[in-house]
Amino acid sequence: MAPVRIRTVFMLSLLTFSLSLSKLAFSLTENEALLKLKSSFTNAEALDDWDSRSSPCVKRWAGIICFGGLITGLHLSDFGLSGTIDIEALQQLRALRTLSLKNNSFSGQIPAFNKLGALKLLLLSHNKFSGQIPDDFFSSMASLKKVWLSNNDFTGKIPLSLMTLPHLLELHLEGNQFSGHIPTLRKPTTVTSLDLSHNKLEGEIPDSFSKFSNVSFLGNQGLCGKQLDRDCSSMVVESLPQPAAEEKKESAGSEGHTKLAIGIGALVVMGILFIATFTGRRKDKGDDFSILEKRNTR
Structure with missing residues (x-):
């Protein structure tokens, strides 16, 4: 039994060593990670150095x-960058805490920055990112401050x-197309700077x-x-559905037709009454003449 056990232990150790080598083979140095990130950009002339x-920290x-x-930080604001953002390359920068990509031309859905759980600062302003952000996107980024x-x-x-x-x-x-109600802020006392202006938000601003x-x-x-200074009760009244212009027009037209029909009906009834009255009078006169005739013949 001893040789079998020794063989098993040897095989397990060999497997563990192989997996370690495989992991090392797929990990990158910080230099390699940055160059891989750069290759995912377009218009990257600003990163020619x-x-x-050379070393990124020594050469700066x-x-x-x-x-x-x-x-610890990548501050690539105003570099005219576009293309994609290689998140896997960023993951190799173990000490990365701040990431600024402001004033560039990145577009499309927000990249998987939530894989960078140690970030404290994420600045993406003035780009062309679009689409919805998943509700739980920031759940794994508890260190974020800005x-x-x-x-x-x-x-x-x-x-x-x-x-x-x-x-x-x-x-x-600010300056997006966010819609719906504003979620309640968990720790309002810690937030020192807030801007939700110029979106499509609705409803009452939470007390937080x-x-x-x-x-x-x-x-x-x-x-x-x-x-x-806007009363929410009045907003509810204003938000109630109002008749469309065409519906109002149709309603007005229908009302006009109804009035016309009533008017014509009234004229017809008056005409009938007039004819009936006139005919009745003629008959009465005829009867009077016939009575006078009878009297004269006597």
Whole structure:
């Protein structure tokens, strides 16, 4: 039995060692990860100094923030970048905490940034991102403190998971197409900067937003509350369905036809009554003449 056991242990150790080698083969150095990320971009001329022959922290590659020899931030704002964003490459940057892609030309659905669970700052403002964001998208990003998604073309409801981030300080969603009601903010006391203006939000502003001024909510015609000095009860009355213009026109036309019919009916009845009265009078006169005739013949 001993040789069999030894053989089994040896095989298991060999398998474990093989898996470790396989994992190492698929992992990338930070240099390789950054160059892989760069290859997913188009119009990446601003990143020409990203060179495999140098170190991103020593050479200070454009947009790279380092601390203690580790890459902690990618600040690629105003670089004219477009194309895709290689999330798998970003995952190789283990110390990455801040990511800024503001003022570029990225488009399409929001990439899987939720795979970067250690991020504290995510800035995507002034791009061309669109579509809906899943309700639970930010559930795995509990470290986030600053989220800027402003001036894109996001639609659908504001993700509930965004409002439940435990360390949230800044939230900017202005200039999108978000619709529906505003979810309640989990920790309103910690949030210092908020902007939900110029969307398609509706309903009453939750009490958890009471400390923010009207500037945070302007440009949402369906919103009501004390910040906007707009009574929610009047909004309900205004939102009741009103007859369409064509329906009103048809109703008016139908009413006109009814009045015309009543008028014609009244004229017909009056005509009948007049004829009946006139005929009755002639008959009466005829009877009178015949009586006089009879009297004269006598």
